[in-house]
Amino acid sequence: MAGLGEHVTALVRSHGSGDDSLFYAVAMQIAAHEARQGHRLLADDIKKAVEASREATPRRNVTKLAQPRGDLAELVTVDHPEVSLRDLVVTDEMEERLEQILAEQRQRKALLKHGFAPVHRILLEGPPGTGKTMTAAVLAHELALPLFTIRLDVLMSKFMGETASKLRVVFDGVADRRGVYLFDEFDALGAHRSGNDVGEARRILNSFLVFLENSGPDSIVVAATNHRRILDKALFRRFDAVLTYALPDPVHAVAVIRRRLGSLGKGVRWLTVSKHTGQLSHADLVKAAESAAKSVLMRGETQVTAEDLIVSLHARQAASFD
Template identity: 75%
Template sequence: MAGLGEHITAMVRSHASGDDSAFYAVALQIAAREAKQGHHTLAADIKKAVDASRQATPRSNVTKLAQPRGDLAELIQTSHPDISLRDLVVPLGLATQIKQVIAEQRQRKRLLDSGFSPVHRLLLEGPPGTGKTMTASVLAHELALPMHTVRLDALMSKYMGETASKLRLVFDEVETRRGVYLFDEFDALGADRAGNDVGEARRILNSFLVFLENAGPESLVVAATNHRAILDRALFRRFDLVLTYDRPDARQAVAVMRARLGSLVKGTSLAKLGEYCDGLSHADLVKAAEAAAKSALMRGDAQVDREDLVAALAARRSSSVG
């Protein structure tokens, strides 16, 4: 078994990289080493500390990194999401893919040491309000990483003419500062330009393709789009994984509203609300649930009843259609 010094070195490295699984694994190896040497009380204390730390919410210990400065301050907005995987309501197959991304990132050192790269370049596509941005937040939270949202509006307007050089700044940050980098409304950057502008826009897209292909596995690059059909085809093979989102079915819609309302709908029947949820996105359902909750609370009720939700869903559908 490796010496104590090697174990401590491994723990420091895993802590620095944010790899909780590796950190705990080494700690348990140390506990086993101490037990073998007859130090049973110390071994038990180490195991108890590991168990307690695993059960605690690790996000409270995440270092709040300073906001980017200089040009990056106008290109990247940093946040520390507090949205866990259990808060995300998506089909089972999609949830399984997201869990796999998280698992690979947690075990990235082991994969890299064996010659395999963890999934770290994701394209999320689907209608607005279906959970794409929320997924990026979940990845950041579950991996205890900051989320850096790239402001494509500033990139494509204020810096037009030097966008490619600013993109390089962003991807330099991807390489040097581990995190989740979200390119939201990505079609602004990745739309197919074949029939339109073949000048600056094409150079920007080509630069992005090169930067993305060369991006290392330490950070996750997440691009989200509402318009897959207009994306340049060359983009798809540069991403490790494409996740497709859709509006929730009746069961998922109820789950979304229950998750938002919590105890406010305890005992309230939400069966057969599907006809009122048809065509609504996750975001629409959350807003409808919030509207129903406010109506109930303002009239002095402690519970949201079915009629509150039906009325709020109908109003939301009417506004969405309009």
Template identity: 70%
Template sequence: MAGLGEHITALVRSHAAGDDSVFYSVALQVAAREAKRGHHVLAEDIKQAVDNSRQITSRNNVTKLAQPRGDLAELVEVSHPQVQLRELIVSGELTTQIEQVIAEQRQRKNLLDHGFAPMYRLLLEGPPGTGKTMTASVLAHELALPMFTVRLDGLLSKYMGETGSKLRLVFDAVAERRGVYLFDEFDALGADRSGNDVGEARRILSSFLVFLEQASPESIIIAATNHRDILDRALFRRFDAVLTYDLPDARQAGAVIRARLGSLATGVSLAKLDQYTTGLSHADLVKAAEAAAKKALMRGDERVTRDDIVEALKARRSASVG
């Protein structure tokens, strides 16, 4: 049996390489070595630690799928979001819809066993910066799934002429790798093209709809668009649910600002800011809060003032209008 020094070297190398199987194998060799030397308590502790670690790794690896390879790697971007549902500030109605999706997905096996599929094809529509991408991140985190983002505008421009075959690769992955698949900027594909651009674009849209109809309920498919009005009406009935996002109202705006500022906003009134927040998206409000925070911190303060926030909101409104 190898010496302890060799075991330690092997442990470090396997850990650095991310090779769990080798790491555990070497650890068990160390346990066997200690047991042979009469150190039975230590040997049992090592074996128990290995068993516990394997269980944790098994749970975590539900989300830690291998990075996409080959052609698929050029089509999707994988991430493992850490955004919780409570961090998403949207209307109560929208929150209820998202909670329903999560609940059905958590009961997916029970539903499928009885012949019912959970909601898994979602269309998210609304102005930019209102929480659509964040919702996909929330679903991925709450369900312990990886998120695969497909940039449709890039797919169309880069692979015009072979987009259909590339889409098939993505939908094959939908069946093979459970995850949240976000088709961002969906209007690039789903626009109502009534003009002359009806050739390749129509074929791509038809391919997408066929793939969507046949898609495996193994994964969650999300199409996000900023432009509901230019989508082909036929698309809406292909989804299990359509979630509509709006600009935040005054209450939601205050919640967004306070959430981003955290302790920096302690004791600061955010009431009656609607004249400054109206027309701003969630993303705009976050940027304004960050600007106010940096201003306060750079002058040596531990709190922002209401004036800091108002000034930042005014600047953000000017930038948005401009």
């Protein structure tokens, strides 16, 4: 197959040049190809081999930057996340989309050489606690980049009246320092407004759209919102990708809980537990798992039961709907 032959050629070239990032990106593309062909076991084996190799190989190319200074220091916080793609429990379709974004970023120079820009402006939307912020951390970790989180609370309060000029400072940072830039709770900035503040809000939004449109492909700008319906419609066409998150179905809910419990959950009757996970986000499920685990450990036991989890899940559901 010609496509597979090209992948093998790319593997050899990346290995010869010592480009680990490209090597892994091509390997993950081969895994995705095999998955599409129905060879799920082979695809999973390739993914596991890539992950194991990444863990065993020192991360030589991590971009470590000093804390931002001057105006930028008041507007962003910086972190170097250690959460990987395999830590994110999402649908197969979502995982493939994230792998595609990572692959395009890892091969951005080749794409740009032929006039194609990698995906670098991403809107994440969905209910709270479904993995949007974690996705930004995963992108940063997988690309060995710092994660810059824009402090929209400061931007929209302390600097009200000069928000547009401060946005320019942020996007100057996007251009100057390669990284993942997260605008969390983005609806505070991008909501469609009406009323007395409509003039100022429109100026802020128009400034953001201009800056976003002109942002280069080396950094990734991520906007996350829980309220897609209130966003200004002009925003959507300015993003290269819009990823929609939802509450996990029973299968994914169990996967979230199992991953958090580890060996503590070996004896759990998961089919029983899955019937009690409705209407809970990823974050809620993690909290419920942690609550059950702590109760068990404080009893002097080492195994969580289905009953322990059901109690914690019901308590979390009750708290969520209060």
